[in-house]
Amino acid sequence: MKNFKKIAFGLLVGAMAIGFSAFTSAKSNNYVRVSKALKAGLIVDNFIVQPTLDNFTEQSAVNTGMCHSTATRQCAYSVTTTGKANIPDQSSYSADDIDDYVSNGWLSPASGSSAALY
Structure with missing residues (x-):
């Protein structure tokens, strides 16, 4: 039973880490898209x-x-x-x-x- 609790806890922590990293990646990708959109329309010549x-x-x-x-x-x-x-x-x-x-x-x-x- 002790090993089962350790395994269940390990799976729970792993699932949470994967879940949180999925949200973090999506957020940073949106930020990159927004920053590129803000840079459009700026001077191009020197x-x-x-x-x-x-x-x-x-x-x-x-x-x-x-x-x-x-x-x-x-x-x-x-x-x-x-x-x-x-x-x-x-x-x-x-x-x-x-x-x-x-x-x-x-x-x-x-x-x-x-x-x-x-």
């Missing part, structure tokens, strides 16, 4: 440039030799690692957007960039 005054667009690469005229903001900004995780993918960005992204550390002036248009 630079934001200013082709017209206070209007900015994404570029995959820049040539800061193309900076011309004068402007109050940089002609090109590099997207930082944290910027890649926070800046939404949009067709264009306003001057206020750029100021906000720079203050958050999501953008930094591209190497060789100046206060000009791209």
Whole structure:
């Protein structure tokens, strides 16, 4: 009888462990799916440039030799690692957007960039 109680207790503990691990796995899989969905729609290019005054667009690469005229903001900004995780993918960005992204550390002036248009 003593052995039967040990075996029954062992089976009960094993069944509980399997049951709890099944719920834990399902929960973590749902979390991964949600986090991927939240990451969709973020900026994909490495630079934001200013082709017209206070209007900015994404570029995959820049040539800061193309900076011309004068402007109050940089002609090109590099997207930082944290910027890649926070800046939404949009067709264009306003001057206020750029100021906000720079203050958050999501953008930094591209190497060789100046206060000009791209």
